[in-house]
Amino acid sequence: MAEFARDHGSRGTRVVLITSGGTKVPLESRTVRFLDNFSSGRRGSASAEYFLRAGYAVIFLHRHRSMYPYSRRYTSHNWLDTLRLVPSSDASGHQVQVQQSQLPDIVRVLQEYSSMKESGRLLPVEFNTLSDYLHLLQAAAQAFSPLGSNAMFYLAAAVSDFYIPASEMPEHKIQSSSGPLQITMKMVPKMLSPLVKEWAPKAFVISFKLETDPSILIERARKALATYSHQVVVANVLDSRRSYVVVVTNTDEANLSVSEEEERLGVEIEEKIIEDIVTRHTSFIGNLDEKSNASKN
Numbered sequence: 001m002a003e004f005a006r007d008h009g010s011r012g013t014r015v016v017l018i019t020s021g022g023t024k025v026p027l028e029s030r031t032v033r034f035l036d037n038f039s040s041g042r043r044g045s046a047s048a049e050y051f052l053r054a055g056y057a058v059i060f061l062h063r064h065r066s067m068y069p070y071s072r073r074y075t076s077h078n079w080l081d082t083l084r085l086v087p088s089s090d091a092s093g094h095q096v097q098v099q100q101s102q103l104p105d106i107v108r109v110l111q112e113y114s115s116m117k118e119s120g121r122l123l124p125v126e127f128n129t130l131s132d133y134l135h136l137l138q139a140a141a142q143a144f145s146p147l148g149s150n151a152m153f154y155l156a157a158a159v160s161d162f163y164i165p166a167s168e169m170p171e172h173k174i175q176s177s178s179g180p181l182q183i184t185m186k187m188v189p190k191m192l193s194p195l196v197k198e199w200a201p202k203a204f205v206i207s208f209k210l211e212t213d214p215s216i217l218i219e220r221a222r223k224a225l226a227t228y229s230h231q232v233v234v235a236n237v238l239d240s241r242r243s244y245v246v247v248v249t250n251t252d253e254a255n256l257s258v259s260e261e262e263e264r265l266g267v268e269i270e271e272k273i274i275e276d277i278v279t280r281h282t283s284f285i286g287n288l289d290e291k292s293n294a295s296k297n
């Protein structure tokens, strides 16, 4: 991650760390059971594509097997159904052919995927457990510190708020013969605080706020901004997260939505989120430059 950040940073390319997917919290050290959450990784993987289109270099810190940029469009496909055998003169007597009609939009998606690969602007990094995630986020944040305001954090992963410390976890499988299960979980330390204050204080930081009750959404988003003093909270409600979000800053609230008509045409809310965020990042960099020029003069 440090090498990737250095390489792209030295060329003046903006670099974004996207976190994506849910986290797994083990209940036993030889884990049979764990606490998980709903996140599919669609927000993060779709956002990665739009950031790449906008010219950013992307570290995609994602949950193992959650959605991945480009291939995410085909996750509901059984790939065996997209292939067919045709007779050939090979030793096996067959060759494998792709049934292109089974893969909607594949030519465009493959073109974009190939050109992105060639550009070397996507670095995928995987996590599985909550503890992997916390360590990798810290490492990424430290790798980003030389980038100053060209660095962005886009924290879309759904990270557990609760965990069981290793010292309090039973080693072996919890026995059902012991009766109903009662567990006490500790609070996960909030990484946003050291990230903003210590690890990458010049970076542009976006966190996500998820609620199921729309009536408390904006108040919770504002509270997060006040607590962590970062730049943006993207607020969303579980059921409507694909079609509606609010981009909340200290001075502003922007409602972004995708209409039914746009949805039919294949417009995704992430395209609108990234357009909005990139504009804000540009003015953030501009404002910092102005401030540093003013202090030099």
Ligand code: 9Z3
Pocket (backbone or CB within 6 Å): 021, 038, 039, 040, 041, 042, 043, 044, 155, 156, 157, 158, 159, 207, 208, 209, 210, 211, 236, 238, 241
């Ligand atoms: C989000 O709110 C993301 O938008 C979603 C995306 C996880 C809802 P999917 O992966 O869903 O496309 O299925 N992410 C952050 C959620 C979160 O846990 N935020 C915490 C909070 O709200 C802390 S920043 O308290």
